[in-house]
Amino acid sequence: MPLLEAKHITHRFDGLCAVDDFNFTLAPHELVGIIGPNGAGKTTLFNLITGVYRATEGTIQFSGKEIVGQTPHQINKLGIARTFQNIRLFKELTVLDNVRIAYYGKIIYSPLEALLHIGRFRAEEKRIAGMAMELLIIFKLDDLANVAAGSLPYGLQRKLEIARALATEPKLLLLDEPAAGMNPNEIISLMEFIGWIRKTFSVTIILIEHQMRLVMGICERLVVLDFGATIAEGLPAQIQNNPKVMEAYLGEEVKI
């Protein structure tokens, strides 16, 4: 059974068709890259999968369950987590709290127990604090646990955002331009980092990226979007020489 199956996904913003009849299947443990020029509908696609937007038409099934129409936190509970193109951490809160918030769905106590700090409250808080710290130790962010997330350097903010997404224990991780603003050296270490995450947390990953070096290096399969429609799909090597893709990125060849 495919992990994620999108059929005939179409999304319109008033007149503009941001995603147009998108079809996609994802097997467990794949690492797929979605590329395409600016405004091709890549991030809209992520927003549709995670429930930020509701698809105008079509169905998306995640491990056999229909997710169109579900709220973001319900979809997250099923096992989809994501990061954002422009980092969206809880900037005023500490690194530890950023991760602890992502355990919201995993903490089991009632509002009454929270209001009076009774019952399961203490044990659950202790358990979650421990889990959050373990995750921070894995990501080598534990020394910064008490620091406000907004004051971290850019690279660490990216790292924390991935850690926060993984705290929700996803089966599918969506990374939206993780290499944005990174130099070639940082991209190489990011490639290793993504591979390591995939192995350590055994997650399936979909990656949106502009940096060809990154997608060509680690993705097993690529999907190319342009104006909301899939124009090519296949192995990185095939995509590289696809005339349609070159056209989308560089423009049509002009015969003189």
Added chain:
Amino acid sequence: MDKFTTTYSQLLTRWHTLTAHRFFWPVFILAGLLFSIAAARLEILDQYVQLILIYVGINIILTVSLNLINGYMGEFSVGHAGFMAIGAYIASILTVSVFPQASVNFLFPVAILTGGIGAALIGFLVAIPSFKTRGDYLAIVTLAFGMIVKSCLENIDAVGGPRGFLGMDKLTTLPWVFFWTVLSVWVIRNLVYSKFGRGVLSIREDEIAASLMSVNTRQVKIIAFVVSSFFAGIAGGLFAHALQFINPRMFDILKSTDILIMVYLGGIASIAGSILGAIIYTILLEILRPMGVWRMVLMPLMLVLLMIYRPRGIMGLREAKMFVPLRDLILVKILRQKKKEATDASA
């Protein structure tokens, strides 16, 4: 100057050690309760000072509870006086018309509690439109809510209509106010330092990111609104039985503005700030009373200055250590210690 700062930091350290002691709060509460009973019974403080302290307590409850919505959650509610009115009227009707006159003293807490629950139920209803709206729109919804409450009360003859409602005994005494103030501060602090409190904060920081990180934003908003309006209702009940007279105009937009001023004066997202804001504002208004109408000029002027020089209020986004649960205060230290032990064991 140097000497001053070192003395200050020394005093602060001593204060932190004192407040972190596990008997600090029990002793503080017991002492406060005994003092307030003594003040009320033995007339250590004269009636006027007692009344001001009662208002301080009521305002602390109002400020801490509104801060949950406006400070911690970062929404903008201007209808707090509406919830207060509901609590005030329910509690007053109970003590005047429903409860037998002989046992009204015993049943006073029940009346206050019922007022709080009534306000909480209405708060639940107001929470629903707030799922769809944020910021300015929520302000409009709550503004409308405040007006609806006021005009409803003005048109119900059974509770006196615009003339108001009277006949309450002076049941709000200093010990009761102290009890309810401590309770509300404690409960709201507990909420803030729980997963729901972190959810409230995450809504302020980035609602979409929060919902994608498993936070059930709908649930969090309901809980915050219900708890906030519950304590506004409690404060309303206490207020009605301190003044022994209420009318709908007391709970109009100006009253909500008063509470907003206390929240932003003390500082958003801070319990210590809310308490400071309520104390300073209430006492300042009393001190400036001889100025008559001019204090209504001076107060806004002070607010303008505050917004220029300290836009986040006195304690904005910071919390006094005494209100942070000890567990959270030393959490990172404990966790680091554990990590160190683990690495030592493996080495």
